Each structure stands twice: as C-alpha cells, then as structure tokens.
Amino acid sequence: xxxxxxxxxxxxxxxxxxxxxxxxxxxxxxxxxxxxxxxxxxxxxxxxxxxxxxxxxxxxxxxxxxxxxxxxxxxxxxxxxxxxxxxxxxxxxxxxxxxxxxxxxxxxxxxxxxxxxxxxxxxxxxxxxxxxxxxxxxxxxxxxxxxxxxxxxxxxxxxxxxxxxxxxxxxxxxxxxxxxxxxxxxxxxxx
Amino acid sequence: xxxxxxxxxxxxxxxxxxxxxxxxxxxxxxxxxxxxxxxxxxxxxxxxxxxxxxxxxxxxxxxxxxxxxxxxxxxxxxxxxxxxxxxxxxxxxxxxxxxxxxxxxxxxxxxxxxxxxxxxxxxxxxxxxxxxxxxxxxxxxxxxxxxxxxxxxxxxxxxxxxxxxxxxxxxxxxxxxxxxxxxxxxxxxxx
DNA sequence: CGTCTATTTGAATGTACTCAAAAGCGGTGG
DNA sequence: CCACCGCTTTTGAGTACATTCAAATAGACG
Numbered sequence: 323x324x325x326x327x328x329x330x331x332x333x334x335x336x337x338x339x340x341x342x343x344x345x346x347x348x349x350x351x352x353x354x355x356x357x358x359x360x361x362x363x364x365x366x367x368x369x370x371x372x373x374x375x376x377x378x379x380x381x382x383x384x385x386x387x388x389x390x391x392x393x394x395x396x397x398x399x400x401x402x403x404x405x406x407x408x409x410x411x412x413x414x415x416x417x418x419x420x421x422x423x424x425x426x427x428x429x430x431x432x433x434x435x436x437x438x439x440x441x442x443x444x445x446x447x448x449x450x451x452x453x454x455x456x457x458x459x460x461x462x463x464x465x466x467x468x469x470x471x472x473x474x475x476x477x478x479x480x481x482x483x484x485x486x487x488x489x490x491x492x493x494x495x496x497x498x499x500x501x502x503x504x505x506x507x508x509x510x511x512x513x
Numbered sequence: 514x515x516x517x518x519x520x521x522x523x524x525x526x527x528x529x530x531x532x533x534x535x536x537x538x539x540x541x542x543x544x545x546x547x548x549x550x551x552x553x554x555x556x557x558x559x560x561x562x563x564x565x566x567x568x569x570x571x572x573x574x575x576x577x578x579x580x581x582x583x584x585x586x587x588x589x590x591x592x593x594x595x596x597x598x599x600x601x602x603x604x605x606x607x608x609x610x611x612x613x614x615x616x617x618x619x620x621x622x623x624x625x626x627x628x629x630x631x632x633x634x635x636x637x638x639x640x641x642x643x644x645x646x647x648x649x650x651x652x653x654x655x656x657x658x659x660x661x662x663x664x665x666x667x668x669x670x671x672x673x674x675x676x677x678x679x680x681x682x683x684x685x686x687x688x689x690x691x692x693x694x695x696x697x698x699x700x701x702x703x704x
Numbered sequence: 705c706g707t708c709t710a711t712t713t714g715a716a717t718g719t720a721c722t723c724a725a726a727a728g729c730g731g732t733g734g
Numbered sequence: 735c736c737a738c739c740g741c742t743t744t745t746g747a748g749t750a751c752a753t754t755c756a757a758a759t760a761g762a763c764g
Contacts, residue, residue, distance in 0.1 A: 382654055382658075384658045384659075388658055390653075390654050390657045390658045392650055392653060392654070404643055404646065404647075405643060405644075405646070405647040405650075408640070408643055437636075441632060441635075444632075444635040444636055444639060445628075445635055447639055448635060448638055448639035448642060449599070451639060451642045451643055451646055452595055452596060452599060452642055453596075454646060455595065455596070455642055455645060455646050455649060456595075456596040458646065458649040458650065458653060459583055459596075459649065461653060462581075462583060462649060462652060462653055462656070463573055463581050463583070465653070465656055465657065465689070466581045466656065466686075466689040467573075467575045467579055467581045468575075469719080469720095470719080470720070489741095489742070489743090490742075490743065491742070491743085495657075498656070498657040499720070499721090500720075500721060500722080501742085501743075501744095502720090502721075502722080502723095502743090502744080502745085503719090503720055503721070504743095505743055505744050505745080506720090506744085506745085508743090508744090509744070509745080660751075660752095661751080661752070662751095680709095680710070680711090681710075681711065682710070682711085690752070690753090691752075691753060691754080692710085692711075692712095693711090693712080693713085693752090693753075693754080693755095694751090694752055694753070695711095696711060696712050696713080697712085697713085697752090699711095699712090700712075700713080
C-alpha cells in the first residue's frame with residue numbers, strides 16, 4: 323500500500339520506520355475514475371496527492387476556452403495546486419484523471435499534523451517543490467528558445483511513456499502548439 | 514542593514530528577535546558592480562542572495578548564443594539558482610547585475626547552520642519557493658496562451674518599475690520575442 | 705563632439721495558426 | 735463478424751504573427 327510513496331519521500335531524507343508509519347497513517351486513499359476531476363477552477367485545492375496508479379493532467383482554460391496543459395502526472399509523482407492548497411485561495415487549475423487512478427492524499431489538516439509530528443518532512447516538501455521549479459524553468463526556456471519540433475523531440479525523449487497514454491490533443495497543448503501542427507510535425511518525422 | 518530582509522522573511526512566519534539575530538549574523542554582505550556576474554554557467558551556485566539594492570537578471574544561453582531571461586530581480590527579492598545551490602551541481606544560468614547592487618548572501622554552509630539553529634526557516638524557504646513556482650506557472654501559461662502584445666501589457670502592469678531600469682533587449686528576451694518585434698509592439702501602442 | 709550601443713523602421717521570409725474536410729480508429733450493437 | 739457512430743488524427747489552403755536581415759535613427763557616455 324505505502325511502499326511506493328515511502329520510497330518516494332525517502333529520496334530526500336531517510337525517515338525512520340516510526341516516522342514513515344506516522345506519515346502513512348495520515349494518508350487517505352482516493353480513487354478517481356477516468357475523466358473525473360481532482361480539482362476544478364474556482365475551487366480551493368484541498369489535496370496534495372501521490373499517484374500510486376494512473377495518469378492525470380493539470381490544465382487551465384483562458385477566456386476563449388483554450389486549454390493549456392501545465393503538467394502530466396503519472397505513477398510516483400505528486401499532484402496538487404500547491405499555491406491554492408497553501409494559501410487556501412481559489413485555484414485557476416483543473417486537475418483531471420486521464421485514466422482510472424489510485425491516489426494517496428494529504429489535506430491541509432493532515433499535512434500540518436505531519437509537519438508537526440515529523441518536522442523533517444518540511445525539508446522533503448521543500449526539496450520536492452524545488453525540483454518542480456527546476457522543471458518549470460526548463461520548460462520556460464524550451465518554449466522561449468526552441469522550435470515546436472525540438473520541443474516535441476525533447477518531450478519524447480524525456481517522457482517516453484506519456485505519448486502512449488495521452489491524446490495528441492493534450493500533448494500539443496502541453497507543448498504550446500495546435501493539434502494540427504503537432505500532427506504535421508509527426509508527419510514530417512515519419513518520412 | 515537588516516531591516517528589509519527581516520521584513521521579507523517575516524512575511525511567512527513571525528520570528529523572534531533572537532531568531533532574527535541569528536539569521537542576520539549568518540548573512541554576508543556582497544556588493545556587485547554593474548555588469549558583473551553573481552553566477553556563470555558551468556559554475557556551482559554557492560549563494561542565495563537577498564537584494565537590498567540594485568537589479569539583476571538570470572538568463573541562459575543556448576548553443577547558438579541566444580539569450581533567454583528567466584528572471585529580473587530587484588530590491589527585496591531573493592536570487593539564486595536554487596537547484597544548483599542545493600544539489601551542488603553545475604548551473605546552466607548566468608546571474609548578472611544590471612545595476613550596482615548590494616546583496617546579503619547565504620552560502621550552503623550558513624544556510625544549513627541557519628536551518629539547524631532556526632528550523633522554522635525551513636518553512637519560510639519552502640513558502641518562498643512555492644511563490645516562485647506559482648509565478649513560473651503563470652509565465653508558462655501566458656507564453657503558451659497569449660500573444661506577445663498581451664504579454665507585454667501584462668508585464669508593464671505587473672512590474673511597472675522594471676522597464677525603466679532594464680533595456681528593451683532584455684525585456685524582449687524575458688517576453689520571448691525579438692527586440693525588433695517588441696519595438697513594433699511599442700510603436701503600435703504609441704499611436 | 706564623436707563613438708558606441710540601443711532602438712526603430714522596413715521588406716522579405718518562416719513558423720505556426722485557422723478553418724474545413726477527409727481519413728483513421730475504437731467501441732457497440734445488430 | 736461487420737456496419738455504423740463518434741472521436742481523434744491527418745491533410746490542405748489560406749492567413750497571421752513573429753523572425754531575420756539590413757539600414758537608419760536616437761541616445762548615452764566619455
């Protein structure tokens with residue numbers, strides 16, 4: 323049940339068995355059916371979720387209804403709108419299951435309790451966000467400095483399992499191009 | 514000397530006078546002349562710097578020498594390559610002073626000492642990075658979903674003091690357009 | 705005042721978008 | 735088992751936003 327999540331948090335700091343037990347006792351399982359939402363824009367995000375199984379995406383809609391995918395999240399990643407979660411402000415994000423998914427969640431209450439009982443988790447969460455920030459810096463660079471074709475190739479190399487699980491429509495949005503144009507990039511690669 | 518930085522860290526948690534004294538005793542002043550570097554690509558980032566006065570930019574160069582500005586940083590902000598700092602890995606970034614700047618810096622050693630002596634700083638650093646992540650998410654969204662003209666207007670609204678201090682060349686790079694095209698956007702606005 | 709750099713302007717070009725239609729693909733029911 | 739439906743992906747033509755390159759102009763600094 324908790325094997326994967328324990329392995330995940332132990333990447334940053336070696337917790338004792340006792341500390342891990344405390345951690346595990348505060349996690350709640352949550353199953354999400356495909357196409358259902360973990361969070362919708364306008365709501366406050368009340369979960370920080372570890373993905374045991376499944377695949378989700380985090381996206382926003384602008385005024386004209388155009389979708390922008392910020393993240394795909396799969397097994398052994400965490401997913402949340404951490405800003406909304408932390409400040410208890412309304413989120414701009416939609417977090418939607420792309421497959422039936424099994425999550426383990428923390429709420430603001432259980433997270434506080436965890437940090438109180440095992441203060442070293444504070445560092446773990448900091449390091450997790452730091453990694454995430456590094457990823458976002460890389461994405462911003464790639465979208466500013468690289469062509470759509472290069473971004474697509476980099477994406478395939480970095481996340482080879484995602485394209486098999488996610489529609490091209492969503493990948494295009496993640497890359498910041500239209501589905502039609504992504505299709506043309508693929509056609510060009512094929513020959 | 515420490516008034517601004519103490520106000521800055523107190524936004525997230527109310528430290529005691531004692532704790533702030535410990536914090537201040539670990540900060541080292543560093544003055545940077547305009548155009549000099551706090552960090553260059555290939556080096557390990559050994560500073561987390563609070564800006565008392567001045568203006569810096571963080572950018573990367575790609576293979577062809579094209580510059581991408583990730584951040585402008587001014588008074589009362591922190592600047593660092595936090596990933597390089599934390600993992601002690603080589604950075605891809607250049608951090609350069611755009612004006613003569615007065616910084617207060619933490620090193621990996623003094624930061625560890627601070628976290629050891631005042632563990633509540635762990636949370637403060639986490640929240641600072643969280644805010645930063647929120648900013649980056651917003652930028653990624655705007656560059657994917659909005660036109661260059663809109664991005665420029667949003668930038669002016671959000672950071673009205675920056676354009677007066679920074680060349681258009683750099684602003685263009687921050688917005689992800691060429692300097693020539695930014696100039697055309699400005700010409701269009703003017704009439 | 706002259707030099708160096710930053711900004712503007714213009715023309716030609718390219719990358720990516722829009723809209724429309726066709727083709728492909730997976731699931732469902734007869 | 736295959737025919738049909740709905741959804742995703744592909745293809746194509748026309749267009750728009752942004753880039754490149756070159757040259758002119760403006761501004762900053764010694």
